[in-house]
Amino acid sequence: MSAASSSSSVILVTGANKGIGFALVSALLERDDRAKVVMACRSAARGKQALEELPEAYQARIFMLEMDVASPSSVSQAHKVLAESSDYTPLTGIINNAGVGFGKSVEETCATNFWGTKRVCETFMPLLVDGGRVVNIASASGPNYLSRCGDETRIQQLTDKNVTLDTIEQVYAEGLPSDQLGDAYGFSKSLVNAYTRYLSNKTKTKPQDNIIVNSCTPGYILTDMTRGMGATNDPEKGVKAPMHLLFTEQDSIGRGWYYGSDCARSPLDEYREPGSKPYEDEEGC
Template sequence: MFLVLLLCSLLMSVAASLQCPKRILVTGANKGIGKAICQKILSDQQDTYVFLGSRDKARGEEAVKSIVAEMGQGVVGRLECVPLDVSSDSSVKSAAEIISEKCGSQDVPLYGIVNNAGVGFGRSTKDTLNTNFYGPMRVCTAFLPLLRKGSRIVMISSASGPNFVSKRDPETARFFTSFATTVEQLEEKLTEIGDTLSQEAYGLSKASLNVFTMQLAKARPELVINACTPGFIDTDLTKGMGANNPPEKGTIAPLHLLFGDLQGNGWYYGSDAVRSPIDRYRAPGDPPYTGN
């Protein structure tokens, strides 16, 4: 009798997993690369449900409407807006509560998180770090309870991170590339740096995000956690800088990290979805990075 009950339980679990879509949260998704990622997920992966995170609820709902208008009614039951400001502790907590209720039973995990929300150049170091570095930390901390073995976290980083590290002295470069660097040590370093590198705040924030990616992957080996650069994409963040690649082209690496067959964890990938170093720039098409 025990074996029969066990078999029934396993069959019910398998059936439930087959019926449940892969639920994915994309932050900063009301426009640009984030919105394009949502669209690509919905078009390429039919067994998915997307939470479109948006700091402004109205803009997020408008993004949902525009996606439905472009992709058709077939995505209506697979997409919804969730108000989420990654720079706010209370907003992130509220979003986690909303999605936790949507996920229902703990047997229905959140399949993936794409930490896409970010700010660009021209802001103070404090504001830049609060969104680009501490933002993903907040999101991961709040949503980790909803993840299960095999769930994936994608950090949208930037080539500005490796470029920042390449300009540092050897000791500092080792600090920003070592698996031995703890998050606590990193936060101490950022406090020490303060606003002394305000002109390089964006690169600093992305180099820090790459360190966090390594450390989170080290702490949670049951999850699949990696970072990537989407490439030099024409968005509000790059306005006036000469970028001419459409947001759709910025989805290649993120989608690979969400659904591809990956060989490592805590790695950084180029916009061509090929593993890249975090201490120097690797151009798309160049050989993959194979170091530690």
Template sequence: MSTPLRPILVTGANKGIGLAVCRAILEQRPGFHVLLGSRDEARGRAAVAALRADGLEEVSLLPLDVSSPSSISAAAASVSASFPAPLYGIVNNAGVGFGRSIEETVLTNTLGPMRVFEAFRPLLDPDEGRVVNVASASGPNFVEALGEEQKGFYRGPREAFAIERMVENKVKKSRVSKPEFDNTAYGFSKALLNCHTMEIAERNPSLIINSCTPGWIDTDLTRGMGARDPPSKGTRSVMKCLFDCESRGHYYGSDGERSPIDRYREPGTPPYAPASGY
């Protein structure tokens, strides 16, 4: 009897970095089946068809809108019923970009990955399951610009209730309907995602859980903003965290090296090595 293929969920995977991650897994790592998460089912089917047309057969569509708790629950139930092998990994890639309100941005970029993790946690391999939260250098840049007292919140793990309270306070202080073009909403959402990553890594010591930035990649999110690198280049740090990393609760730069969560580290410079803590 053949060994069941090990499933990996990639959210927001019908295009851009998510689709590139799916392709990288299928091309480089035999023995896995990719669950291509997509909010838009038509685009998801087209992405699956494109991969299969290239001979990458071990992929299936999973309808999943990370901003919708009911969609997340339905997706988890579907995976539980359909796959005999436990999940090897979750890549929380789905996200929205600049020019949106704080509330809308955090709903997808922070609360979405939090809810996906809690729904799919029972399905993860208890001994070697992995979670990769796709963050951004905008997170450390956001924290770096804060005052010293404010920075303290973002420099350590924070439980869900603390993150949700921070979101509520931030939304109350903003004009919810006003799009923010100054990086506040996006950077805020990714800084909180790093806090969440550290917390669930502490709470689940048998799992390997980290966050990373794919880099400044030319996708729909960054189009017209000067990004030139193709989505395939944005898979480097994700693939390292998914397969070749044994640390827990850390943040990695686009070059696959450990980076601080409270300031920017230029790719290619020495890895971050704190004396203690994060």
């Protein structure tokens, strides 16, 4: 059994004071009475308020960490604070949940959704144990964006099994055509999926080659981000796929894959309906 699936898990969750992040904190602590959570929140005040909404028994196993993933200095300072805590390090898992939604510019959206995810991975992965897990929260908006973008070169670049960081950053720099600016959110999540694959490939060549990196969509969940947009599923329903990627045996979940909300592998460039046949690439896996 891997370290990430043991009963003494220590999981860092970003964007943890509300929505899916808050539901994940509760689910992790409920799953095992020895589990610990690093509850990373952009606002310390809102984080403290959220903490007080949890049972006292849960509060005793939470490390509150102020961190704005869009700010390099904030992430650096948060790492310094956490690294000094022997009770909450090493980590067994990282869930990159922090994100912003629709209606923002490409730069503002990617600052949190893509660059923030990348920044947290680069900064906190050295704190992971052998066998640790990284789960990047993506969205069906990523595959939906690629399926309709009409740019075959971009599709190939962001679905390449051997995608490089240079390519991902090049695609970001190219941005979106003016008539596609409403796709900033989906664009940012397609970058997250590509980065997940890149990072997974990179860990295979490092001493920490037992770290498992995957991404998933939590589903269409009612949060502040989706309020008024037809979402009806409670945040508690959004924890299924992330928890699956954290605790399922290593041989069963692959590396660098993107999963649907039903915990089945999904393609990067088209939407797969939950409950339908899992995606298989050209190698049949």
